[in-house]
Amino acid sequence: MDKSKLDHLLLEAHARDDHDALIRYYTLAADEREAARDTDAACFYLTHAFVFALESGAPEADTLNARLAAHGRAHRLDFSD
Amino acid sequence: MNKHSPLSSVLAEVNIANGLPNEHYVDPAIFAEERKSVLYANWSGVGFGKDVPEEGDAKPVDFLGMPLLIVRDRDGEIGVFQNTCRHRGMILVDTPRKIGGAIRCPYHSWCYSLKGELRATPHVGGPGHNTHEDVDRSDLGLVRVRSYVWRDVIFVNVDGNAPAFEDAHAALLERWKEFDQPVHHGGETSSFKLEVKTNWKLAVENYCESYHLPWVHPGLNSYSRLEDHYNIEARGHYSGQGTLVYRQLTDQDGATFEDFPGLSDKWDEGAEYIALYPNVLLGVQRDHAFAIVLEPVDQENTVEHIELYYAKSIEDTPQHDGLRASNAQLWKTVFEEDVFVVEGMQKGRHGVLFDGGRFSPAMDGPTHNFHHWVATQIENGRAD
Numbered sequence: 001m002d003k004s005k006l007d008h009l010l011l012e013a014h015a016r017d018d019h020d021a022l023i024r025y026y027t028l029a030a031d032e033r034e035a036a037r038d039t040d041a042a043c044f045y046l047t048h049a050f051v052f053a054l055e056s057g058a059p060e061a062d063t064l065n066a067r068l069a070a071h072g073r074a075h076r077l078d079f080s081d
Numbered sequence: 082m083n084k085h086s087p088l089s090s091v092l093a094e095v096n097i098a099n100g101l102p103n104e105h106y107v108d109p110a111i112f113a114e115e116r117k118s119v120l121y122a123n124w125s126g127v128g129f130g131k132d133v134p135e136e137g138d139a140k141p142v143d144f145l146g147m148p149l150l151i152v153r154d155r156d157g158e159i160g161v162f163q164n165t166c167r168h169r170g171m172i173l174v175d176t177p178r179k180i181g182g183a184i185r186c187p188y189h190s191w192c193y194s195l196k197g198e199l200r201a202t203p204h205v206g207g208p209g210h211n212t213h214e215d216v217d218r219s220d221l222g223l224v225r226v227r228s229y230v231w232r233d234v235i236f237v238n239v240d241g242n243a244p245a246f247e248d249a250h251a252a253l254l255e256r257w258k259e260f261d262q263p264v265h266h267g268g269e270t271s272s273f274k275l276e277v278k279t280n281w282k283l284a285v286e287n288y289c290e291s292y293h294l295p296w297v298h299p300g301l302n303s304y305s306r307l308e309d310h311y312n313i314e315a316r317g318h319y320s321g322q323g324t325l326v327y328r329q330l331t332d333q334d335g336a337t338f339e340d341f342p343g344l345s346d347k348w349d350e351g352a353e354y355i356a357l358y359p360n361v362l363l364g365v366q367r368d369h370a371f372a373i374v375l376e377p378v379d380q381e382n383t384v385e386h387i388e389l390y391y392a393k394s395i396e397d398t399p400q401h402d403g404l405r406a407s408n409a410q411l412w413k414t415v416f417e418e419d420v421f422v423v424e425g426m427q428k429g430r431h432g433v434l435f436d437g438g439r440f441s442p443a444m445d446g447p448t449h450n451f452h453h454w455v456a457t458q459i460e461n462g463r464a465d
């Protein structure tokens with residue numbers, strides 16, 4: 001997906017406060033930057049995807065946190081409870 | 082040093098004592114003093130468990146200007162936190178809502194678990210860096226306010242220095258141990274609030290005496306005569322009144338609410354109404370109970386939050402919906418009949434020549450007991 005399309009979808013998701021969409025599109029943005037080996041930008045987007053997943057209790061929080069931790073960008077959290 | 086009148090005449094015995102001076106009802110400086118020495122230093126009611134019925138429910142409350150957050154966590158436990166982010170002090174939750182996973186601060190998105198642990202600090206080490214060696218998550222959880230839930234009332238001790246709730250209120254827990262069993266809120270009609278132009282203490286004082294019943298509640302008194310009431314006074318803890326002639330409400334088919342199980346026969350026609358200091362008013366009867374939290378807004382304004390509870394849930398006893406509504410109406414009438422009195426006493430305290438008044442040694446023991454307690458808290462605060 002091109003960058004401006006994704007930016008637009010993200011803004012719309014923010015406007016709707018749609019957490020599922022925020023998680024999905026920030027993860028997409030992170031995947032795209034990660035593929036381009038732009039770790040800082042990837043982790044920026046991963047952080048946002050993670051925060052919205054954490055807030056809404058979405059299962060993705062665990063893997064998003066793991067990805068950040070693998071980059072040394074977050075403490076690994078326990079999601080067992 | 083002390084610019085206020087000494088309270089020795091309040092601390093005298095009931096037959097010669099005066100009530101608290103006017104300034105304890107009309108002076109914002111004394112109200113601020115009470116906030117610290119009376120309401121934050123003891124176990125005060127701030128809400129009800131029924132307001133956060135499900136896991137993840139969060140309800141902000143303003144307790145004398147202090148923002149609190151009541152949360153029911155994933156274990157079903159109720160916790161109370163200061164509703165202030167540990168980062169830059171933003172209010173975390175400003176309207177009641179369900180927290181799906183974590184409490185996210187709306188400012189920079191630091192996230193806290195329902196037990197208050199700081200779980201995420203996005204970009205704290207720069208963009209995409211969510212840790213910083215100098216920011217220790219384990220030190221930065223939400224500030225937990227000491228809390229205790231009893232009879233569905235959520236009590237807090239803000240300054241953290243009161244004895245444990247079970248110790249502070251051991252005498253009442255013992256007195257009412259037969260009622261130490263689940264209570265079920267009666268639903269929407271069983272919840273009402275009254276905004277009253279009075280100092281919160283006058284609502285306590287009026288609640289714990291029966292002297293006014295024949296004058297203010299003539300209807301109530303037709304089946305509950307003055308001599309069928311007794312005073313309840315535990316110096317330093319609580320006071321109120323009891324009745325020996327409690328009658329159950331019946332509907333047109335003669336049906337009554339179900340009793341709380343296992344009560345002794347003392348409660349067949351007995352009922353007690355007690356002010357648990359500082360600001361919670363409780364009533365127990367064989368077949369229903371109520372709890373009132375007085376929210377002191379300022380020295381001249383109080384909100385009375387009134388909730389009725391039953392032995393059985395509304396889901397289990399739909400046949401009693403009508404009876405519950407009539408019962409709520411009955412109590413509402415009684416509490417509304419008291420409004421002109423507590424507002425009138427507040428107005429009366431602007432009479433600058435009033436000396437705090439005198440007590441009926443026979444009838445006003447419970448009221449004086451409360452004044453004695455408040456005066457003691459204030460003097461303790463002044464001695465610190």
Ligand code: FES
Pocket residue numbers: 166167168169170171186187188189190191
């Ligand atoms: S004030 Fe809460 S995250 Fe900054």
Ligand SMILES: [Fe+2]
Pocket residue numbers: 287288293297298415419
């Ligand atoms: Fe009354």
